[in-house]
Amino acid sequence: MIGKNVIKKEEISGVEVKETLEEFSQNYELNYEQNVTLNHLARFPRFSLEDSQEIMEKLENDIGLRHKVAVHIVDLIPQDLSDLRLIFAKEPTQVTKEEMDKILEILDQYYPEE
Template sequence: MIGKKIIETEAIPSARVKEILDDFSQDNELNYEQNLTLNHLARFKKFSAEDSEEIMEKLQEEHPNLRTRAIVHIVDLVPQDLADLRLIFAKEPYQPDKGEMEQILEILEQYDIVE
């Protein structure tokens, strides 16, 4: 990456990354890393891009202490129970209590997973 500089970074859900790569591949040939990323994203269950954005907005509104990065992990990993959710928050500075984590799981249950 000689001569390249990162201008800004932003955490986005994997459904959005897949959408971006699909759009890019319509007009361009994907390089090796982009192909690997697209194949990886196609294998795992996730929410649609629209649902991902909606879930992220709900989580940010209802839980303002959560960092965007943690919210993206929640949307991408689709935790099924409190144990899965605790793993996501293991290294986060903010640790939600059990009630907050149950609310997060309830929000996720309202949406259908795309296979």
């Protein structure tokens, strides 16, 4: 990455990375790391781009989660409270069981088809 400057640093969801790489691959050849990333992202069920953005918006606005945590939730798609607790294990703010139940309800509305 010699000669490259970081212009902006922001967490983005896996589906955004996948779509960006697919778009990029139409005009350019992907390097090894990009190919591995794209293959990995294609193997697992994901929310659509529109759904992931809606979910992140709901998690940030309705529940008050940080953007980074919302991205992790959308990428990992936790299916129960124990999965969700693992995401919050190292977070500085505590989330109540009621908030976790609400997160799971939001995810159930958009759950991707396998």
